[in-house]
Amino acid sequence: MSEIKAQVYKDPRPAEYFDHIHDWTRNNDPTWVYDMVRAALTPLAVGLYRARAIGTENVPADGPVLLAPNHFSNMDHFFAGVYLRRHIRFMAKSQLFGAPVLTQIFKYGGVFPVRRGYKDKEAFETVRQIFQRDGMVLVYAEGGRSRTGGLGEAKPGIGRIALENGIPVVPVAIHGSASVRKWKKMVLPKVTVQFGEPMTFPVVPDATREQQLDCSKEVFDKVKKMYTALDEKGRRGVKQALREKVSPEPGRTIQP
Numbered sequence: 001m002s003e004i005k006a007q008v009y010k011d012p013r014p015a016e017y018f019d020h021i022h023d024w025t026r027n028n029d030p031t032w033v034y035d036m037v038r039a040a041l042t043p044l045a046v047g048l049y050r051a052r053a054i055g056t057e058n059v060p061a062d063g064p065v066l067l068a069p070n071h072f073s074n075m076d077h078f079f080a081g082v083y084l085r086r087h088i089r090f091m092a093k094s095q096l097f098g099a100p101v102l103t104q105i106f107k108y109g110g111v112f113p114v115r116r117g118y119k120d121k122e123a124f125e126t127v128r129q130i131f132q133r134d135g136m137v138l139v140y141a142e143g144g145r146s147r148t149g150g151l152g153e154a155k156p157g158i159g160r161i162a163l164e165n166g167i168p169v170v171p172v173a174i175h176g177s178a179s180v181r182k183w184k185k186m187v188l189p190k191v192t193v194q195f196g197e198p199m200t201f202p203v204v205p206d207a208t209r210e211q212q213l214d215c216s217k218e219v220f221d222k223v224k225k226m227y228t229a230l231d232e233k234g235r236r237g238v239k240q241a242l243r244e245k246v247s248p249e250p251g252r253t254i255q256p
Contacts, residue, residue, distance in 0.1 A: 010117040011094045018094060018113045021103075022122050026129040030087045030110035037109050041078045048188060049075070049176070053083035054239060055195040059170055061086070064131035065198070066165075068158045068219050069172035070151055070227060071140040076174050077111075079193050080138060089130050091123060091139045114157075116144065124160065131165050141171075141220045151224055159215030163207040168198035171219050173226035175235075192235045194226045 045051040081088050094113035097103045114123035127137050143155030162169050176191035229238050
């Protein structure tokens with residue numbers, strides 16, 4: 001098996017290139033563009049990829065909240081948002097921004113950039129201001145797409161956000177999206193998005209990288225457990241386990 005080439009993370013464009021997106025995002029909610037894109041892609045997500053959601057009631061109906069999913073596919077944005085009424089603001093790698101039309105769709109549709117490989121304070125300031133306006137933000141726990149077909153490792157980003165802002169963090173397991181590209185081979189995955197119970201952490205204004213990473217790992221451990229249960233029990237088995245008030249984690253029962 002050939003080794004996967006390392007990704008080039010650093011965006012050569014200056015931070016100022018993205019100022020107009022951050023400025024707009026901090027002061028505005030997603031426009032009709034968000035609803036248009038969701039309406040256009042929902043039939044694809046629900047019909048072709050058979051996306052279904054578990055635990056949407058765990059996502060707070062209002063107030064600031066951070067969604068922390070695993071990440072396999074560019075469709076994960078849409079899988080996460082299909083069954084939620086609230087608008088999600090997505091942190092995405094800055095390399096996605098450039099083509100004028102796509103940049104406008106991203107900007108007005110709720111996506112803002114992070115310059116991976118840099119200490120991008122602007123991205124985290126945008127997150128903070130979205131929370132001040134009671135918004136919901138999605139940041140991938142692994143910091144980017146897993147390229148191995150399996151879950152990756154947590155990065156400190158979600159821990160930093162949680163500790164700086166003291167907002168609820170909802171772990172999210174997206175199962176099945178690793179096979180999204182296999183439709184060309186007539187393999188259509190069945191995608192399940194499970195939203196876990198919100199987690200809260202005390203505010204630590206000057207948290208060290210180690211503290212941030214520990215927090216991220218704690219959240220991602222929940223994601224891994226939900227993902228493993230979906231892998232072993234399937235969607236139906238997990239739902240049945242939840243109905244019976246049995247933990248979907250293999251071999252563990254919730255005590256009354």
